[in-house]
Amino acid sequence: MVGIVSYGARIPRYRITTDEIARVWGKQELAMGRSLNVAEKSVPGPDEDTTTLSVEAARQAIARSPHAADTIGAIYVGSESHVYAVKPTATIVAAALGAPPFLTAADFEFACKAGTAAIQACMGMVGSGLVRTGIAIGADTSQGAPGDALEYSASAGAAAFQIGTDNVIAEIGHTISFTTDTPDFWRREGERYPTHAARFTGEPAYYRHTLSCGAALLEKAGTQPADYDFAVFHQPNGKFPTRAASKLGFEPKQCETGLLAPRIGNTYSGAVLLGLCAVLDIARPGARIFVTGYGSGAGSDAFDITVTEQISTYQRSAPTVEDLIDDRVVIDYATYAKYRGKIVTAEVAP
């Protein structure tokens, strides 16, 4: 049985409301927060980046795992905001965890779905017996240009999953992917902020991939939406996942627990995985979880997950995802601009 043996989450403490962003740009009347269904988003502090968020989430996963760091044979970190263009985040995470050097490590990038791709890679590694456990991380401190529509949702967060075959708390029964070359969102080398193709990001991008992949998973698993206790979709905002869920036949109640975007925004590679963490925080043995991630560019990875008896003895102690969401400090736009490095300081002047 291949599945999740442990998990950990990290969400920065700072929040900015979408109303505050709209106030600064004179866009109050557009009601961006309401139309996106995002009230506020998480903001990384001055000392936080994709690496620190990854380390925090992975440390939490290992702290409550029955499999110590010396069992780790693979670490994959998925992000579109790796701190270095050349130099892996994964090696820093490995060192911080105290994992032995006899491991394979790499950074993944696939817009918002690099984390789910990392889980699939780990499933292959542990399933084939090449390694005992693998760490898959989805983490981002995503970028939105000042004043751009993305600024209302692009946030920060990370989730880490230890994948293994023993002491599995949530079995991954099936996984399937749907991938095409669909350029709905991109950031070229050297560019500070990404570009998005406006309405194109909806129908031919998010919906086509999410719905095609989700439907294929149901067929592969031989399941119906009603068979699941929980459903988690990639959540670039609070609107898209709700509509996708409804189109596939899921009820709002199944999606409630894993829908975090209205309160923390789009954590990109962390988004669907933090939703899964929130579900695992409360799921009972036997609970069935439907997960579909999405990454621009574009592709979807879907998972059919069943919680095992093992979760009864698993350490699900604080902080839960809900604890992380509740631990919040609201900042204004000026502070946000400072924390996100949007203010050019004098020290770089000649």
Added chain:
Amino acid sequence: MRPVYAVGIGITKFGELWERSLRELITEAGLAAVADAGIAGEDIESMYVASQSAGRLLGQEQLGVLALDEAGLADTHIPATRVEAGDASGAAALRTAYLSVASGAHAISVAGGVEKMTDVLEDEVATAFTSNSDMEWEGFFGATLPALFAMMARAHGSEFGTTREQLSAVTAKNHGHGARNPGAAYRFPIAAAKVAQSPIVADPLRVLDCAAAVDGAAAVVLANDEVAARLDGPKVRIASTAQGSDTLALHERESLTRLESTTIAASAAFERAGISADEVQVAEVHDVFTIAEILALEALTLFKPGEAAGATEKGLTTYEGKVVVNPSGGLKARGHALGATGLAQACEIVEQLRNAAGDRQVDNAATGLTHAMAGTGGTSIVHVFRAEGGGR
């Protein structure tokens, strides 16, 4: 001049056609028009292809030859030329083809129009739109087309008391029509009250006051009386064509509420066709913004100055009114595919006069007009169409 007939029409679906290229679209429309006319490709003697922004957005000029070649007709070696007159380009191509047939130079000519707007980022589309105005004196200073039309709307409100509700009535009416048009990009009704709640673009214009740029293509086959008599299809005569110009920049005009280029074109078109404005039963007009339709209806003398807005609110511009305006849904609901729009208007009027417009058929339609405009009215082109020998 020889009488000219619209003997074949072809139009693609309008919309965000992400899977379709410019070449595919113009070829589909052109082949459909040729098949509809019942002629062979080799019978065509000239071709005029309209596009406002293919050169700017796609880096492709020479659309005349491109369309000819894509249709497999390059070995006919006939003249094929691109025509550009801002977002009135389609009507300009139709007029050029008309003149080539009326002059006796060609027996059969094809006018086509195509635009591919959704392959590029929004800013580029906005700039392409604005290039219909004066880029040095307007565009450079941030006066986009919505901003310029917003000023016209304010001036019209101040002069005639035109209200928010009256502007909204234009959107509601055109979407009501467009909901019945299978080829429309935005095929759904919009309640008038929703327009005032949509996000502001340039006060008083809101998102739902504006036509959206879409992809699409349309084509019309024109023939002289001799060819038309030989063909089996229904006979719709293009009774007249007229074009008027004005200053490129809005601020140079005497009035913000009068479209002189439209008035000049309409007056000439009515005179040449030998009809009065009252005889027009169905009209496709350039509703690039709600206020643009109001201004156009007054400039076309279909309504007196200051009366079109109230008339729209009272239902006089829809079925069972005085004249059915934009039965296709107009630029607002069918979508505005710039260079294709003028020809899409012609396709709609021809269908109406053939009595083949299905759910949106205007009863006993025998006289119709199209009105295309570039920018804020630098160019206006009016065509009058008349049915001959009853519908199909």
